[in-house]
Amino acid sequence: MTATQERSAPTRRSRRAARGRAGSRTLSAIAGLALVAAAVAVQTLGLTPNDRGAPISTTGSLGEDVDTGRFTVRVDKVAAARTVETLSAEPVATEQLFVVVTASATSAKEPLKLGQPRLITPDGVSYEATDKIPATNTLANPWVQPGFWVSGFFVFEVPASAVQGSKVAFGLPKSALVEPFEPEVEVDLGLDEAKAAQLTSAPQDVYPLKKS
């Protein structure tokens, strides 16, 4: 009502007010656009559904005890080989490269088993531990009990280009009942350019998996 009255009888004051309103309208439009842009930008910080379902990682480096609260894993040694000799002395060859990780594990409270780990490159390509080496030959086989350290091997079959800067992620075995936010240990193997080149250029001809 008042608006119509004002419009029918424009005064100097109301005209100045209108001009001010137009200015503030541009300002609020800019502010609105800025807020919308900020909201869109914040969306990119959100987790993707895949990240949301991912295990909770505890990170560490080579030779370090990495404790998730449920289990602790330590990577003792990394080696590369063209052929791996299994516990039953059977040679297994590859066209790629075998990365043999010697690791130790212990549990905090209850006996458990480790799953087959994954080797992850800096660009996020993940290689499951190879099934060419029977799982019974790996650290996924023995029970991991509280108060004891067990050690063993995990073997990955990867192209030589995947070695540099790679990490290994250890978790629990896959089960039908999916547990949310599973614990995971992620160990940086500390393979900088020089060490990676050393591993890939001179892999061992035969790496025997032997209980030490």
Add this chain to the structure above:
Amino acid sequence: MTEPSSGDDSPRRPVLVPAVGLVLATGLGITALLGGLNEVPDPNPPQYSNGQELDQGRFKTQFVEAREVVQKPRFTGDEAKRFLELVFKVTNQGKETARVGMPPAKLEGAFALSSFAGSLVKVSPSLKQQYGPYAYAVSKGVQSQQLQPGVTTTVIVRYDLLGDAPAPEKVTLDVASFEWKPGFNDPSFAWQMVADEVDDAFFPEVKARITLDVKGRGSA
């Protein structure tokens, strides 16, 4: 809104919006009646033969050959075993390890598979099997069920040839493809077989039909 402006006595009826709305609704209705905007499945998928390469999304696959293989008996008195082997060279184009898997026994439900052999949705003629088929990756004589990312591996799908049944002259494979997308009721991304919905059931979309001549037929 309907404030009368000076000089125009009869209020104009807003015609444009309802008219456009009507046209849109009619268009939508006709499109829906004609089967929607989905692509009509191609009744004649592209044909491939020996040695050709196909991009299946998750895998890049070369169809090397089909061959009849005779395995000598290990013990005297046993019969020689005969197999039909389909040979592929498969490159895993994904960022994670894939399974070799098994060709699906039925077309229904096959869309849920994400393994390599799972994409061989129809193999004809269908060969009677007692235990098979059996699929594996092989390199330097070592078998595996894994296809590591970025690596090209030979994959063999092996069918038993029971009794005196002759190997077929030709084998035809209907091959599906994969897409990296969220699941039906799971928002996380994964490799999913490209499938079409027909009468509330999903069927894999045939990306290519491969016809392979069977080599070494009847030898030995």
